[in-house]
Amino acid sequence: MSAETPASREVPKENRFKVWRQTRPFWAGLFTLLGGLPIAYLPYGDMRLGNVTLAMKTTAGAGALIIGVLLITLGLTMWFQPIVRVFAGVATIVLGLVSIPVSNFGGLVIGFLFALVGGGMSIAWAPAPPIEEAVDTEDDGEPEASAETSAEAGAVLTAGLPEQRGPEHHATDKTIDANGGRNSAG
Template sequence: MSAETPASREVPKENRFKVWRQTRPFWAGLFTLLGGVPIAYLPYGDMRLGNITLAMKTTAGSSALIIGTLLITLGLMMWFQPAVRVFAGVATIVLGLVSIPVSNFGGLGVGFLLSLIGGGMSIAWAPAPPVEEAVDTEDEAGQEAPAEAGAVLTAGLPEQRGPEHYATDKTFDANGGRNSAG
């Protein structure tokens, strides 16, 4: 669990996966995982058409296996450590670009495109703002509401100075900005 993970709340069983998926770059991780599989597999795979074996082995097969394994690891990292999503996204895009000359045009273009999409989605993903729960205080329950809709409550504020105090361009208002009067 990372420091950015929100505190767990009671979630119905049927919604647990949905909540988990929405709190991290799920689709970016999935695209990155799917992009790593063809990049790692195609240099070692072969296809049989009757008696003919079509092999796509390359001299850089170990490099393709390393790139594919790293992409799968980055996809899992996006799921389980969403705090490092920007690093994982940039690394995914770089590895996808490196896979073009190393791994049969990036897994015949499929792995390359999936990893670029996953990396871009990981960089662009941002966590949702935290939901603030309504807090009911007993102190405010006893206070009366203002008589008119535009009225401002002044409870707890110091009294305003009388007309003998004139505002100048150096005077600050209550909000911390310059007072426009004067």
């Protein structure tokens, strides 16, 4: 808790992660991180099945590593700097698309799909509106309306409206129509 944080807003320890997660695009960052891992790992990793070694090494391994590390960095940026979530989301989608030709079809399509979903979620995420503190009042919450305030409110509501006239009123070139322009009929 900092000196600027009021004591009344202290969050219980069991809810701190939930509050932290809800104030940033958490799932977008997680999907982006998960998308960067297979894109960065697959060109360098190998799998052993008994005596057989399967390797997916490509000539563009450095490009795949760069894309994977950038996606992991963008996922962390979404978590720790949520103000740049739109930029991070767009960059994630672009890097996911670039990973298709560079990194074994985008990390065997798994990393590509995670990157697209994470980037889209980051762009679509918006912070919740701030919660306003309710002012405690002693009455039941409904204001009492006096005759004087009702008359004033009625005068304010009808001040900008045109007067209602009967059918004998004819429009002239000086008559202003309801949209604020001059009516040329007459």
